[in-house]
Amino acid sequence: MLKDFKEFIAKGNVIDLAVAVIIGAAFATIVSSLTDEIIMPVVGAIFGGADFSNYFILLNTPDGYEGSPTDYAALKEAGAAMIGYGAFITAxxxxxxxxxxxxxxxxxxxxxxxxxxxxAPPAGPSEVDLLTEIRDLLKK
Structure with a gap:
């Protein structure tokens, strides 16, 4: 079983897939940074806010919460029920x-x-064509 696993891992497709996943994850981080740091601040400025990811609808605050009802990070940490539509739009x-x-x-x-x-140059005659030609030459 270990030998079969080694053969499976050594195949080019598995290695290529692993490399693609790693590069894809790194690329997703770059795109996320592009969106969070460049695009969304512009979108937020157009809609009147500096940080678009902080747009949310507060459904209820947890018991004993004494922080600001507009602080998204603090509410999220406290476990408040919210609809974070800004973060969803960013995603x-x-x-x-x-x-x-x-x-x-x-x-x-x-x-x-x-x-x-x-x-690519055109392929030559097929085996069948060559064999047919040899057969015809032998008949003559």
Whole structure:
């Protein structure tokens, strides 16, 4: 069983997949930073707030909470019931940006592979064609 596992891990597809997952996670962090640090402050400024992720609807405060009812982080830490629509919208924007970048990358790779296939020399005759030609020559 250990030998089979080693063979499975040594296959190129598994290694490629592992590398893709690691790079994807790092890339998602970059996109998240782009969204949180550049895009969402602009969106927040347009809608009148400096930090869009702090937009929420407070449903109820926990018993004994004496902090500010507008402090999202403190309310979340205290366990208040809230609908954090700003954080949700930020996550949606993260997803759309990431999906668009992946779409552009896949499209680019498809174009490259199409050019390589078009540039490849045409394949020679098939085995059947060659055998037919040899047979015909032998008959003559």
């Amino acid at each position: 949606i924007i993260n997803f759309v940006i990431l999906a668009f970048i992946i779409f552009v990358m896949v499209r680019y790779v498809k174009k490259l592979t199409a050019k390589e296939e078009a540039a």
